[in-house]
Amino acid sequence: MILDCLGKRCPLPVIELAKALADKPIGFKVTLLSDDPASAPDLVAWARMTGNSAETGEQNTFQITKLTN
Protein backbone atom coordinates (compact mmCIF):
# COMPACT_ATOMS: atom_id res chain seq x y z
CA MET A 1 0.00 0.00 0.00
CA ILE A 2 1.21 3.53 -0.80
CA LEU A 3 0.13 6.36 1.47
CA ASP A 4 0.72 9.74 -0.18
CA CYS A 5 1.16 12.46 2.45
CA LEU A 6 3.19 14.83 0.27
CA GLY A 7 2.43 18.45 1.16
CA LYS A 8 0.87 17.49 4.50
CA ARG A 9 2.39 18.91 7.66
CA CYS A 10 3.06 17.25 10.98
CA PRO A 11 1.29 15.59 12.71
CA LEU A 12 -0.95 14.63 9.74
CA PRO A 13 1.35 11.99 8.14
CA VAL A 14 1.63 10.05 11.42
CA ILE A 15 -2.11 10.37 12.11
CA GLU A 16 -3.01 9.12 8.61
CA LEU A 17 -0.54 6.27 8.93
CA ALA A 18 -2.06 5.15 12.26
CA LYS A 19 -5.56 5.29 10.72
CA ALA A 20 -4.46 3.33 7.66
CA LEU A 21 -2.91 0.58 9.81
CA ALA A 22 -5.77 0.32 12.31
CA ASP A 23 -7.66 -2.54 10.61
CA LYS A 24 -4.66 -4.19 8.90
CA PRO A 25 -3.04 -7.48 9.91
CA ILE A 26 0.38 -7.78 11.52
CA GLY A 27 3.10 -7.81 8.89
CA PHE A 28 1.23 -5.34 6.65
CA LYS A 29 3.59 -2.98 4.77
CA VAL A 30 3.06 0.66 3.81
CA THR A 31 5.23 2.92 1.69
CA LEU A 32 4.63 6.38 3.09
CA LEU A 33 5.49 9.46 1.04
CA SER A 34 6.09 12.62 3.04
CA ASP A 35 8.12 15.78 2.47
CA ASP A 36 7.46 17.23 5.91
CA PRO A 37 10.75 17.91 7.75
CA ALA A 38 9.33 16.38 10.94
CA SER A 39 8.48 13.04 9.31
CA ALA A 40 11.99 11.55 9.41
CA PRO A 41 12.45 11.91 13.18
CA ASP A 42 8.76 11.38 13.99
CA LEU A 43 8.17 8.15 12.04
CA VAL A 44 11.16 6.58 13.81
CA ALA A 45 9.87 7.84 17.18
CA TRP A 46 6.34 6.62 16.33
CA ALA A 47 7.70 3.14 15.53
CA ARG A 48 9.65 3.04 18.83
CA MET A 49 6.63 4.23 20.86
CA THR A 50 4.05 1.95 19.22
CA GLY A 51 6.22 -1.14 18.64
CA ASN A 52 6.12 -0.97 14.84
CA SER A 53 8.89 -0.60 12.27
CA ALA A 54 9.79 2.47 10.19
CA GLU A 55 12.75 2.74 7.87
CA THR A 56 13.81 5.86 6.03
CA GLY A 57 14.19 5.07 2.32
CA GLU A 58 14.96 7.09 -0.78
CA GLN A 59 14.03 10.77 -0.84
CA ASN A 60 10.70 11.39 0.93
CA THR A 61 9.80 7.70 1.25
CA PHE A 62 9.46 5.63 4.38
CA GLN A 63 8.96 1.85 4.64
CA ILE A 64 6.52 1.01 7.42
CA THR A 65 5.74 -2.48 8.75
CA LYS A 66 2.95 -3.15 11.22
CA LEU A 67 4.28 -5.32 14.05
CA THR A 68 1.66 -4.89 16.79
CA ASN A 69 -2.07 -4.38 17.12
Next chain:
Amino acid sequence: MVSITPNFQSEPRLHEAARIALPHIFEAAWPDPAKLGIDSKSAALLLNEARETFSSHLGVRSDEINFLGEPNLGFHLGLSGLMSAQKRLVYSNVDRMEIFAVSENHSSEMLSVSKTGQTDFSGLTASDVVSLQLCNRETGIIQSGRPENVSGLFIDATASGTRIKLPENWSTALWDSSTWAGPSGIGIFAVSKNANWKNPLPHLDGRINPGPTSLPLIVASALAIDSWVADEKNLAAKIAAINGDIRKYISSNIPDSDIAPGGADHLISASFLYVNAEQLVTALADKGYSVDSGSACSAANMQPSHVLAALGVLTQGNIRLTIHHATTFEDVKTFLEILSQTISECRG
Protein backbone atom coordinates in the same frame (compact mmCIF):
# COMPACT_ATOMS: atom_id res chain seq x y z
CA MET B 1 -9.94 41.66 37.61
CA VAL B 2 -6.25 40.95 37.76
CA SER B 3 -5.46 37.47 36.55
CA ILE B 4 -2.15 35.91 37.49
CA THR B 5 -1.68 33.17 34.95
CA PRO B 6 0.84 30.45 35.71
CA ASN B 7 3.80 30.88 33.38
CA PHE B 8 5.64 27.80 32.13
CA GLN B 9 7.46 29.65 29.33
CA SER B 10 11.21 30.05 29.60
CA GLU B 11 11.19 33.78 30.29
CA PRO B 12 10.79 34.59 33.98
CA ARG B 13 9.15 37.72 35.32
CA LEU B 14 11.78 40.25 36.44
CA HIS B 15 12.78 39.45 40.05
CA GLU B 16 10.87 41.57 42.56
CA ALA B 17 14.12 42.90 44.09
CA ALA B 18 15.12 44.33 40.71
CA ARG B 19 11.61 45.47 39.77
CA ILE B 20 11.14 47.54 42.95
CA ALA B 21 14.61 49.10 42.68
CA LEU B 22 14.43 49.86 38.96
CA PRO B 23 13.27 53.53 39.14
CA HIS B 24 15.94 54.30 41.78
CA ILE B 25 18.63 52.57 39.70
CA PHE B 26 17.75 54.71 36.69
CA GLU B 27 17.99 57.81 38.94
CA ALA B 28 21.51 56.90 40.06
CA ALA B 29 23.05 55.09 37.10
CA TRP B 30 22.54 57.58 34.27
CA PRO B 31 26.11 58.99 33.98
CA ASP B 32 28.94 57.45 31.99
CA PRO B 33 31.00 55.52 34.56
CA ALA B 34 34.19 56.09 32.52
CA LYS B 35 34.12 59.89 32.91
CA LEU B 36 35.60 61.99 35.72
CA GLY B 37 32.63 63.96 37.09
CA ILE B 38 31.27 63.34 40.57
CA ASP B 39 28.11 61.65 39.24
CA SER B 40 30.26 59.45 37.00
CA LYS B 41 32.23 58.36 40.03
CA SER B 42 29.03 57.17 41.72
CA ALA B 43 28.07 55.33 38.54
CA ALA B 44 31.53 53.72 38.41
CA LEU B 45 31.04 52.54 42.00
CA LEU B 46 27.72 50.92 41.02
CA LEU B 47 29.39 49.20 38.07
CA ASN B 48 32.22 47.90 40.25
CA GLU B 49 29.78 46.58 42.84
CA ALA B 50 27.85 44.80 40.10
CA ARG B 51 31.06 43.25 38.78
CA GLU B 52 31.97 41.99 42.26
CA THR B 53 28.48 40.53 42.70
CA PHE B 54 28.69 38.62 39.40
CA SER B 55 32.25 37.56 40.17
CA SER B 56 31.19 35.92 43.43
CA HIS B 57 28.15 34.13 41.98
CA LEU B 58 29.66 33.02 38.66
CA GLY B 59 33.09 31.96 39.94
CA VAL B 60 35.22 34.20 37.70
CA ARG B 61 37.48 37.17 38.47
CA SER B 62 35.77 40.56 38.33
CA ASP B 63 38.24 41.78 35.70
CA GLU B 64 37.33 38.80 33.48
CA ILE B 65 33.69 39.96 33.30
CA ASN B 66 32.21 41.87 30.37
CA PHE B 67 28.61 42.91 29.81
CA LEU B 68 26.78 42.41 26.53
CA GLY B 69 23.66 44.30 25.45
CA GLU B 70 22.95 41.44 23.03
CA PRO B 71 23.60 38.20 24.94
CA ASN B 72 23.72 35.97 21.85
CA LEU B 73 26.64 37.97 20.45
CA GLY B 74 28.61 36.07 23.08
CA PHE B 75 28.47 32.84 21.04
CA HIS B 76 30.50 34.50 18.27
CA LEU B 77 32.82 36.35 20.68
CA GLY B 78 33.39 33.27 22.80
CA LEU B 79 34.06 30.81 19.97
CA SER B 80 35.50 32.83 17.08
CA GLY B 81 37.85 34.65 19.48
CA LEU B 82 39.53 31.33 20.30
CA MET B 83 39.84 30.19 16.67
CA SER B 84 42.64 30.47 14.11
CA ALA B 85 43.19 28.87 10.70
CA GLN B 86 44.97 25.83 12.20
CA LYS B 87 42.24 25.08 14.71
CA ARG B 88 39.05 23.02 14.53
CA LEU B 89 35.80 24.06 16.19
CA VAL B 90 34.07 21.08 17.85
CA TYR B 91 30.48 21.32 19.02
CA SER B 92 27.49 19.03 19.55
CA ASN B 93 24.23 18.51 17.68
CA VAL B 94 22.22 19.68 20.71
CA ASP B 95 24.14 22.98 20.93
CA ARG B 96 22.36 26.27 20.29
CA MET B 97 21.64 27.16 16.65
CA GLU B 98 23.76 30.30 17.20
CA ILE B 99 26.75 27.96 17.53
CA PHE B 100 25.82 26.18 14.27
CA ALA B 101 25.90 29.62 12.63
CA VAL B 102 29.35 30.44 14.08
CA SER B 103 30.68 27.05 12.92
CA GLU B 104 30.02 27.96 9.29
CA ASN B 105 32.92 30.46 9.41
CA HIS B 106 35.46 27.89 10.62
CA SER B 107 36.84 24.43 10.05
CA SER B 108 34.50 22.48 12.30
CA GLU B 109 33.09 19.17 13.42
CA MET B 110 29.68 18.44 14.91
CA LEU B 111 29.51 15.55 17.42
CA SER B 112 26.30 13.53 17.77
CA VAL B 113 24.98 13.02 21.27
CA SER B 114 23.92 9.65 22.73
CA LYS B 115 20.23 8.80 23.31
CA THR B 116 20.56 10.37 26.75
CA GLY B 117 22.03 13.55 25.26
CA GLN B 118 25.64 13.06 26.36
CA THR B 119 28.56 14.11 24.17
CA ASP B 120 31.65 11.91 23.89
CA PHE B 121 34.68 14.23 24.07
CA SER B 122 37.29 11.43 23.98
CA GLY B 123 38.42 12.04 20.36
CA LEU B 124 39.58 15.64 20.86
CA THR B 125 43.03 16.97 19.99
CA ALA B 126 45.18 19.81 21.36
CA SER B 127 44.26 22.01 18.37
CA ASP B 128 40.51 21.81 19.02
CA VAL B 129 38.38 24.66 20.27
CA VAL B 130 35.42 23.04 22.02
CA SER B 131 31.95 24.29 22.83
CA LEU B 132 30.56 22.82 26.06
CA GLN B 133 26.88 23.30 26.89
CA LEU B 134 26.55 22.89 30.65
CA CYS B 135 22.76 22.50 30.42
CA ASN B 136 20.48 22.18 27.41
CA ARG B 137 17.83 24.88 27.51
CA GLU B 138 15.10 22.79 25.87
CA THR B 139 15.40 19.54 27.81
CA GLY B 140 17.54 20.32 30.87
CA ILE B 141 20.13 17.68 29.89
CA ILE B 142 23.34 18.30 31.86
CA GLN B 143 26.59 17.37 30.15
CA SER B 144 28.73 15.21 32.41
CA GLY B 145 31.82 15.07 30.13
CA ARG B 146 34.54 17.71 30.46
CA PRO B 147 36.89 18.27 27.49
CA GLU B 148 40.54 18.32 28.55
CA ASN B 149 43.86 19.24 26.92
CA VAL B 150 42.17 21.30 24.21
CA SER B 151 43.25 24.58 22.66
CA GLY B 152 40.21 26.50 23.92
CA LEU B 153 37.01 25.77 25.83
CA PHE B 154 33.87 27.88 25.40
CA ILE B 155 31.24 27.37 28.09
CA ASP B 156 27.58 27.90 27.17
CA ALA B 157 26.04 28.65 30.56
CA THR B 158 23.00 30.40 29.07
CA ALA B 159 20.61 27.78 30.47
CA SER B 160 22.44 26.75 33.65
CA GLY B 161 23.07 30.22 35.08
CA THR B 162 24.57 29.84 38.54
CA ARG B 163 23.40 26.21 38.92
CA ILE B 164 26.51 24.52 37.47
CA LYS B 165 30.14 25.49 38.17
CA LEU B 166 32.58 26.34 35.40
CA PRO B 167 35.22 23.68 34.72
CA GLU B 168 38.73 24.76 35.80
CA ASN B 169 40.07 24.90 32.22
CA TRP B 170 37.43 27.28 30.77
CA SER B 171 38.59 29.90 28.25
CA THR B 172 35.42 31.89 27.57
CA ALA B 173 31.94 31.68 29.06
CA LEU B 174 28.50 33.13 28.43
CA TRP B 175 25.55 33.64 30.77
CA ASP B 176 22.14 35.18 30.18
CA SER B 177 20.72 37.52 32.82
CA SER B 178 17.21 36.08 32.39
CA THR B 179 18.27 32.74 33.96
CA TRP B 180 18.38 34.46 37.38
CA ALA B 181 15.24 36.54 36.68
CA GLY B 182 17.33 39.57 35.79
CA PRO B 183 16.33 41.87 32.91
CA SER B 184 16.41 40.27 29.45
CA GLY B 185 18.87 41.71 26.95
CA ILE B 186 21.88 41.49 29.28
CA GLY B 187 24.57 38.87 28.78
CA ILE B 188 27.61 38.24 30.95
CA PHE B 189 30.62 37.27 28.88
CA ALA B 190 33.86 36.23 30.55
CA VAL B 191 37.29 35.73 29.05
CA SER B 192 39.74 33.83 31.24
CA LYS B 193 43.09 35.47 31.95
CA ASN B 194 44.61 32.16 30.81
CA ALA B 195 42.84 32.12 27.44
CA ASN B 196 44.49 32.76 24.12
CA TRP B 197 41.63 34.98 22.94
CA LYS B 198 41.53 37.67 20.25
CA ASN B 199 38.57 39.92 19.68
CA PRO B 200 36.89 38.78 16.44
CA LEU B 201 34.90 42.05 16.15
CA PRO B 202 36.15 45.39 14.84
CA HIS B 203 37.10 47.14 18.07
CA LEU B 204 38.69 50.22 19.65
CA ASP B 205 41.47 49.84 22.26
CA GLY B 206 40.74 47.02 24.71
CA ARG B 207 36.97 47.01 24.37
CA ILE B 208 35.30 43.66 23.91
CA ASN B 209 31.93 44.82 22.58
CA PRO B 210 30.98 48.06 20.85
CA GLY B 211 28.86 49.10 23.87
CA PRO B 212 27.79 51.01 25.77
CA THR B 213 25.67 48.45 27.65
CA SER B 214 22.90 49.82 29.85
CA LEU B 215 24.36 50.41 33.32
CA PRO B 216 20.91 50.50 35.00
CA LEU B 217 20.09 47.06 33.58
CA ILE B 218 23.48 45.69 34.67
CA VAL B 219 22.85 46.93 38.20
CA ALA B 220 19.29 45.52 38.14
CA SER B 221 20.68 42.16 37.00
CA ALA B 222 23.18 42.17 39.88
CA LEU B 223 20.34 42.78 42.37
CA ALA B 224 18.37 39.96 40.74
CA ILE B 225 21.21 37.43 40.89
CA ASP B 226 21.84 38.12 44.59
CA SER B 227 18.17 37.58 45.44
CA TRP B 228 17.67 34.70 43.01
CA VAL B 229 20.57 32.71 44.43
CA ALA B 230 19.22 33.19 47.97
CA ASP B 231 15.72 32.08 46.82
CA GLU B 232 17.16 29.07 44.98
CA LYS B 233 18.63 27.69 48.21
CA ASN B 234 15.11 27.52 49.69
CA LEU B 235 13.21 26.56 46.54
CA ALA B 236 15.42 24.03 44.76
CA ALA B 237 13.80 21.11 46.61
CA LYS B 238 10.30 22.30 45.65
CA ILE B 239 11.29 22.61 42.00
CA ALA B 240 12.78 19.11 42.00
CA ALA B 241 9.57 17.73 43.53
CA ILE B 242 7.39 19.54 40.97
CA ASN B 243 9.55 18.16 38.17
CA GLY B 244 9.08 14.64 39.54
CA ASP B 245 5.31 15.15 39.83
CA ILE B 246 5.03 16.34 36.21
CA ARG B 247 7.07 13.45 34.80
CA LYS B 248 5.15 10.90 36.86
CA TYR B 249 1.76 12.34 35.88
CA ILE B 250 2.52 12.47 32.16
CA SER B 251 4.00 8.99 31.96
CA SER B 252 1.19 7.35 33.93
CA ASN B 253 -1.85 9.38 32.82
CA ILE B 254 -1.28 10.55 29.24
CA PRO B 255 -1.01 7.71 26.70
CA ASP B 256 1.41 7.90 23.75
CA SER B 257 3.66 10.45 25.45
CA ASP B 258 7.41 10.73 25.00
CA ILE B 259 9.35 12.62 27.67
CA ALA B 260 12.80 13.83 26.60
CA PRO B 261 15.76 12.87 28.79
CA GLY B 262 16.39 15.64 31.30
CA GLY B 263 18.67 16.65 34.13
CA ALA B 264 18.14 20.18 35.44
CA ASP B 265 15.05 20.26 37.65
CA HIS B 266 13.53 23.42 36.20
CA LEU B 267 13.10 22.03 32.65
CA ILE B 268 10.88 19.36 31.07
CA SER B 269 10.19 18.64 27.42
CA ALA B 270 7.42 16.19 26.51
CA SER B 271 5.81 15.20 23.21
CA PHE B 272 2.43 13.66 22.48
CA LEU B 273 1.72 11.44 19.51
CA TYR B 274 -1.08 12.46 17.07
CA VAL B 275 -1.21 16.01 18.50
CA ASN B 276 -0.74 19.28 16.60
CA ALA B 277 1.47 21.38 18.88
CA GLU B 278 0.19 24.72 17.61
CA GLN B 279 -3.36 23.65 18.41
CA LEU B 280 -2.28 22.37 21.85
CA VAL B 281 -0.28 25.50 22.78
CA THR B 282 -3.11 27.78 21.61
CA ALA B 283 -5.75 25.79 23.51
CA LEU B 284 -3.63 25.89 26.69
CA ALA B 285 -3.12 29.65 26.27
CA ASP B 286 -6.90 30.08 25.97
CA LYS B 287 -7.22 28.26 29.30
CA GLY B 288 -4.62 30.57 30.92
CA TYR B 289 -1.43 28.53 30.66
CA SER B 290 1.66 29.68 28.72
CA VAL B 291 4.03 26.96 27.49
CA ASP B 292 6.80 26.73 24.89
CA SER B 293 7.02 24.20 22.07
CA GLY B 294 9.77 22.65 19.95
CA SER B 295 7.44 21.33 17.25
CA ALA B 296 7.78 22.40 13.62
CA CYS B 297 4.25 23.79 13.37
CA SER B 298 4.89 26.22 16.23
CA ALA B 299 8.34 27.34 15.02
CA ALA B 300 8.97 30.43 12.91
CA ASN B 301 11.05 28.42 10.41
CA MET B 302 8.64 25.42 10.37
CA GLN B 303 11.52 23.10 11.34
CA PRO B 304 11.20 20.70 14.26
CA SER B 305 13.53 21.21 17.24
CA HIS B 306 17.03 20.02 16.28
CA VAL B 307 17.50 18.98 19.92
CA LEU B 308 14.51 16.60 19.93
CA ALA B 309 15.51 15.20 16.51
CA ALA B 310 19.10 14.61 17.72
CA LEU B 311 17.79 12.73 20.75
CA GLY B 312 15.33 10.65 18.72
CA VAL B 313 12.46 12.10 20.76
CA LEU B 314 9.10 12.66 19.03
CA THR B 315 8.99 16.22 17.69
CA GLN B 316 5.24 16.53 17.05
CA GLY B 317 2.89 17.64 19.82
CA ASN B 318 5.80 18.94 21.88
CA ILE B 319 5.57 21.23 24.88
CA ARG B 320 8.41 22.62 26.98
CA LEU B 321 7.82 23.58 30.57
CA THR B 322 10.04 25.83 32.68
CA ILE B 323 9.42 25.62 36.41
CA HIS B 324 10.05 29.03 37.97
CA HIS B 325 10.59 29.91 41.61
CA ALA B 326 7.01 31.18 41.78
CA THR B 327 5.48 27.96 40.37
CA THR B 328 3.28 26.24 42.96
CA PHE B 329 2.19 22.61 43.43
CA GLU B 330 -1.44 23.80 43.05
CA ASP B 331 -0.67 25.52 39.71
CA VAL B 332 0.92 22.33 38.44
CA LYS B 333 -1.83 20.00 39.67
CA THR B 334 -4.53 21.99 37.86
CA PHE B 335 -2.35 22.48 34.82
CA LEU B 336 -1.69 18.75 34.43
CA GLU B 337 -5.42 17.93 34.54
CA ILE B 338 -6.08 20.60 31.92
CA LEU B 339 -3.15 19.35 29.81
CA SER B 340 -4.47 15.80 29.84
CA GLN B 341 -7.99 16.96 28.92
CA THR B 342 -6.70 19.29 26.18
CA ILE B 343 -4.59 16.54 24.62
CA SER B 344 -7.66 14.30 24.48
CA GLU B 345 -9.56 17.12 22.77
CA CYS B 346 -6.72 17.68 20.27
CA ARG B 347 -6.66 13.97 19.42
CA GLY B 348 -10.41 14.16 18.80
